[in-house]
Amino acid sequence: MTTPKLKLHGVAKHFGHKKVLDGIDLEIGRGESVVVIGGSGTGKSVMLKCVLGLIHPDRGKILVDGENVVGLRGSAKEEYLAKFGMLFQGSALFDSLRVWENVAFGLIQGRGMKRKAAREIALEKLGRVGLKADVGELYPSELSGGMQKRVALARAIATEPEIIFFDEPTTGLDPIMADVINDLIVECVKELGASTLTITHDMASARKIADRLAMIYKGHIIWCGHKDQIDNSGNPYVDQFIHGRAEGPITMDVLKP
Amino acid sequence: MNNPLALVGRATLSFLGLAGRLTLFAGMSLQHVVRPPFYFGLIGRQMLSIGYFSLPVVGMTALFTGMVLALQIYIGSSRFNAESAVATIVVIGITRELGPVLSGLMVAGRVSAAMAAELGTMRVTEQIDALTTLSTNPFKYLMAPRLIAATLTMPILVFIADIIGVMGGYLVGTAKLGFNYGSYLKSTVDYLEPMDVISGLVKAAVFGFLLALMGCYHGYHSKGGAQGVGAATTNAVVSASVLILAANYLITELFFTS
Ligand SMILES: Nc1ncnc2c1ncn2[C@@H]1O[C@H](COP(=O)(O)OP(=O)(O)OP(=O)(O)O)[C@@H](O)[C@H]1O
Numbered sequence: 001m002t003t004p005k006l007k008l009h010g011v012a013k014h015f016g017h018k019k020v021l022d023g024i025d026l027e028i029g030r031g032e033s034v035v036v037i038g039g040s041g042t043g044k045s046v047m048l049k050c051v052l053g054l055i056h057p058d059r060g061k062i063l064v065d066g067e068n069v070v071g072l073r074g075s076a077k078e079e080y081l082a083k084f085g086m087l088f089q090g091s092a093l094f095d096s097l098r099v100w101e102n103v104a105f106g107l108i109q110g111r112g113m114k115r116k117a118a119r120e121i122a123l124e125k126l127g128r129v130g131l132k133a134d135v136g137e138l139y140p141s142e143l144s145g146g147m148q149k150r151v152a153l154a155r156a157i158a159t160e161p162e163i164i165f166f167d168e169p170t171t172g173l174d175p176i177m178a179d180v181i182n183d184l185i186v187e188c189v190k191e192l193g194a195s196t197l198t199i200t201h202d203m204a205s206a207r208k209i210a211d212r213l214a215m216i217y218k219g220h221i222i223w224c225g226h227k228d229q230i231d232n233s234g235n236p237y238v239d240q241f242i243h244g245r246a247e248g249p250i251t252m253d254v255l256k257p
Numbered sequence: 258m259n260n261p262l263a264l265v266g267r268a269t270l271s272f273l274g275l276a277g278r279l280t281l282f283a284g285m286s287l288q289h290v291v292r293p294p295f296y297f298g299l300i301g302r303q304m305l306s307i308g309y310f311s312l313p314v315v316g317m318t319a320l321f322t323g324m325v326l327a328l329q330i331y332i333g334s335s336r337f338n339a340e341s342a343v344a345t346i347v348v349i350g351i352t353r354e355l356g357p358v359l360s361g362l363m364v365a366g367r368v369s370a371a372m373a374a375e376l377g378t379m380r381v382t383e384q385i386d387a388l389t390t391l392s393t394n395p396f397k398y399l400m401a402p403r404l405i406a407a408t409l410t411m412p413i414l415v416f417i418a419d420i421i422g423v424m425g426g427y428l429v430g431t432a433k434l435g436f437n438y439g440s441y442l443k444s445t446v447d448y449l450e451p452m453d454v455i456s457g458l459v460k461a462a463v464f465g466f467l468l469a470l471m472g473c474y475h476g477y478h479s480k481g482g483a484q485g486v487g488a489a490t491t492n493a494v495v496s497a498s499v500l501i502l503a504a505n506y507l508i509t510e511l512f513f514t515s
């Protein structure tokens with residue numbers, strides 16, 4: 001049996017009295033695309049941040065290429081982070097840098113590439129997300145929300161990392177651009193052989209990108225399977241979620257007048 | 258529960274906790290200050306924004322302080338016929354104390370606040386997290402250039418403030434108090450010792466480090482949204498000012514006894 005690229009084992013995290021993650025188990029194989037779905041506020045973003053060492057999990061193991069990475073520091077941490085690309089849900093672009101410098105940041109700072117060469121690559125990646133070279137000279141605050149998201153996407157893939165996390169890559173984009181982004185993610189997996197973990201609420205996008213899907217609910221992965229199985233998962237939570245029904249086992253705590 | 262001892266204990270513990278975190282933070286930052294690679298471009302940009310753009314406010318402060326100092330010392334010294342001491346006391350007062358301390362406080366208001374606001378915004382918009390995921394250490398990329406730039410720039414600023422402050426005293430001394438141009442300058446220079454200026458510049462470097470450290474610390478640890486950044490900014494300025502005044506006493510005593 002081959003070691004998975006990324007494996008989460010019993011990862012738990014709480015904030016104050018609130019248990020957000022309560023023993024997450026998830027595996028992503030080499031060159032595999034996994035999509036995680038789940039309600040708002042169920043800890044999907046927290047899970048990604050635990051893997052990236054931005055949040056320290058209370059317990060559990062996170063294995064990258066079979067090696068535990070929880071609690072790594074210093075240069076060992078930088079080394080393992082170099083394998084990752086991350087698209088933040090809120091884009092998190094550096095507002096003091098131009099768009100192309102944002103995209104080239106990982107190449108220049110992380111890989112020590114020359115500015116000129118890095119710029120070429122940055123403009124090429126911007127082209128892949130449908131942004132022209134003149135956009136590269138602007139500052140992030142001069143872009144629309146959807147454009148910022150695409151710049152962030154270009155930044156996440158610029159260093160051609162081995163593992164890429166996409167936190168809601170298509171929210172805020174029009175349906176056509178969303179599909180272009182879906183194709184781009186599929187390409188990343190196919191061409192670069194990257195392993196990707198995508199979080200999305202967009203079921204059309206999930207079906208297109210995913211090899212496997214997992215659903216998170218109340219701090220656990222309650223269902224995980226191949227994308228063809230999702231329509232007859234036999235799991236009432238999954239059924240409710242993918243059909244977007246208000247009635248079902250998942251109750252939203254909203255007050256009705 | 259509201260036992261006064263418990264209150265004192267809790268306050269002491271939280272103070273010790275803060276001191277510990279601060280020391281750790283300073284240690285982490287210093288480690289990256291001395292270890293290559295150095296980002297000269299970033300350091301230069303910070304030096305420009307800390308130094309060059311603080312010149313007007315620091316210059317004004319020094320000018321008026323020098324002027325008022327000449328007036329007050331004249332009043333004091335004339336009570337025992339020692340008016341000739343005005344020039345000497347002005348220059349010593351400026352170089353040893355008022356130049357570094359007032360410049361430090363003014364720059365703290367400008368620079369610590371700006372650093373805390375900038376880093377705080379980067380924190381709450383996850384830019385610092387993004388930096389980490391792009392294999393760049395925030396201490397290396399954000400803190401170190403700011404600390405280096407502030408520590409290098411403050412002595413230069415204070416040296417300029419010294420000159421402007423002495424000039425302020427000179428203007429008032431000659432134009433209003435009737436001192437002779439040449440003799441005012443002569444007594445300014447004659448009794449001035451190198452240590453007066455040097456101690457002031459050492460203070461300036463320490464203040465520069467402290468005010469940048471406070472800006473970075475509070476910005477880096479800010480939480481929440483706009484409100485958290487606002488609080489971080491206020492805390493940065495207040496703590497930088499208090500630390501500058503406390504450090505001023507310590508350094509003065511060090512130079513005083515040796
Ligand atoms: N730094 C933090 N401090 C305290 N609580 C936090 C923190 N970060 C996240 N949480 C809490 O953890 C829970 C999960 O947050 P998370 O951002 O992971 O949700 P999510 O699943 O990504 O939701 P969405 O789909 O809306 O993005 C939320 O209830 C949130 O309040």
Ligand SMILES: [Mg+2]
Binds near residue numbers: 044045046089167
């Ligand atoms: Mg999220």
